[in-house]
Amino acid sequence: MRKLEKRWIVLALAIAVLASGVGWQLWSKKNDAPEYKTAKIEKGAITAAVSASGTLSPVVSVQVGSQVSGQLREVLVDFNSEVKQGQLIARIDPQTFEYKVRQAQADLEAARAQELMQQSSLAAQRAQAAQVAVNAANARRDLERKQQLMDKGFISGAERDTVLATYGALAEQVNAANAQVKVAEASARSAAAAIKQREAALAQAKIDLERTAIRAPVNGIVIKRSVEAGQTVAASLQAPELFIIAENLTDMRVDTAIDESEIGRIRNGQNATFTVDAFPGRSFEGSVKQIRKSAQNVSNVVTYMVEVSAPNPTRELLPGMTANVRIVTDKRENVLKVPNAALRFRPSGAQTAVAGGQSSSRQEVQNEGGQQGGQVAALRERMEKELQLSSEQKDKLDAIFAGMRDKRAAARDAAPEERRKIMERNRAEQREQINEILTPEQKKKFEAEFDSVLAEGSRRSGVSAPGRIYVLDENRKPRELQIRTGLSDGRMTEVMGPDIGEGMEVIVGIAQPQAESSSGSTGQRPPGPRMF
Template structure:
């Protein structure tokens, strides 16, 4: 009987102790909290903007056909090195050769017409001289009363007609001369079109694209069809990258940039920002601006079309005090409850304007107090590189530690009783 009572008492104490332990573990608050710390460091810091872009030659020329026709022959291919004026392709010239011969015949006919008009003009001048002599002679005879005045009037009429005929012939001659010039211009146009059947390189470079094949017909009625693309110099490349509108204000021409390409993951290339275009690009309601970065390619290993992962340096300082961004984001639980809105904005105390060069920001740091509770420290911040932020407060010392988070141990999981 005594053994049974002792067993029940022991079981009761065990249950009470287990319940108290569970209460302390899951319900009761802890007396103290362990924190993680980060110290203020001194060193260089670099603010940058990251984006992706596409490589392209600095100067590329599209070679097109200004006339329509069938491609008779192609003399170059991809990667062919060409010189200015070099023949790239040949269109079928027969149609344009016939046009040249037709224009030559039209020109000869116009010149013959001019010759005829010159003969007509000479005859009109002779007739006019004859009419003038006849009028003068009859006027003398009228003065001596040898003929009637009617004969003089008739001579005067013939004289006026001869003068009018000369003017008509002179006008026809000028028209024929203009027609000769017109026919000559048509012949020149036909010869130019015949010359355009030979597609030649407009500049020195290398063929990076070929869009046509022998036997293909090109039609230049509405738009000149692209046949080749020639890169003038692959030793100079450029990266076209789209920068978000929130970051474009930090960029300007002359800033240094680095980029990598997937083809050479361990190699970093250098470039310089040469242009920040003011024309906005709107894609899915996202506004961005095109930034041009020029880079040297002396080894010719960068190829057009490669994807470049770009990092543009917007600000850089050599020796400054800096702290981990986690310290600026940290907020103790009591402060979070009193200011929930501040926690939602800026990551809970992250510096405002900290990534902008030339614009001072502000932030909050929490240092361990003497009673173990976090103590607020207001700070002024400068640039940040995504992981650390510059501190511009002169009274902060290097090595001073601030809270970046809690370091509470993970609670062990309670074992689930097995039924079998």
């Protein structure tokens, strides 16, 4: 009986061990399948915007300087003083300039006296020339009479020759007298010109004297004062800055730099909001007033200055404040939208591994960061590093980006509908050109890692682009759906497709990590990739 009992005990233990193994296998298989996080497709409005930072400044601010050098005798205004156009705000010691005015007046009087002398000399020369001309005329008549008498034989030829010599001498005297008259006339004109010079010098001296009184050029408020009474200002090369006057602090502006990848979406009149650190939690309204076409290149990042209006009726906003600007570029109502994480999610086996063990969360951060300033530069740097481009490939890639920059600039002034087509065509051409310079291995990495960045740029611009999302089928397995993406606000993206609808759940990440399958496991599961 004991042997039989032992056999039953051994058999029971074997059955228990077998059941335990089967249970473990079933539990492992069940837990091998990851659990997914899902989100519902929503329906509503979506707004695309461009964010940047800028500086508040008055619409019109005038720098007041001095056109003359000297010591400031008095400063009549201070910071925040309201001034009227023409109001005296400072004065330079005028003593030196008063003496210059007196000297110029004296020089003018001397020039006028010199002109009188020259006029008198001219009159004397003209009288002398007239006397010589009369004498010459008498000698000519005497010569004519002597010639008649000689012809009749009443006088000799020698007597006629004496009269002829006298007439010749007087004729030369007439020429000399006329020359002296011309000299006297020139001297008189020179004296008259000297008077004009002295008058101009006197006028200049008076103007310099008036400039010692610094007056406000416009109505406004003094927002900066750079001098004190007793300070010496020098205006040798350029006018020194004394004050800055803001014409109207109730009407201000924000000058903000927009990246070249975003400037194509900015248009005059677009609504904008901005915040300042001085008033946390408050938002101020404005609109785009001007897009300056002069580019700024800093560290190979090209930006364009955009002027945003900033009404300031209560004068709470002050010049120099840093403003965080959000410009609304497009808005859609009543559209289907999903979280961006759903567009980036790829189930295991459907996505090429990231080079160098880069995590999905890091890739997501870089994709999102590519939407900010320097997107093109950041994309080029990533491609160079992760695709291990050769020198020749780097040069060709730079040429591709440079060509796309010109095409983006050409599309900037197109109508919105036409601009979207142009931008979509440009991005497709860009992807094709990049693929042509890559090796087969590099192409796979590019399609897995960087093509989504270009597609994200299309979504943020409102250009329809192909995409895909994953839903759970009846077996709780991911099933791919092909869609078209539209406008994006950086968090949610508009989606279109015949197989999607409001309330449908899409996969946005993995909730439960996969079980450890290797022997010697501690029983704790390694963390899975973060997909959002």
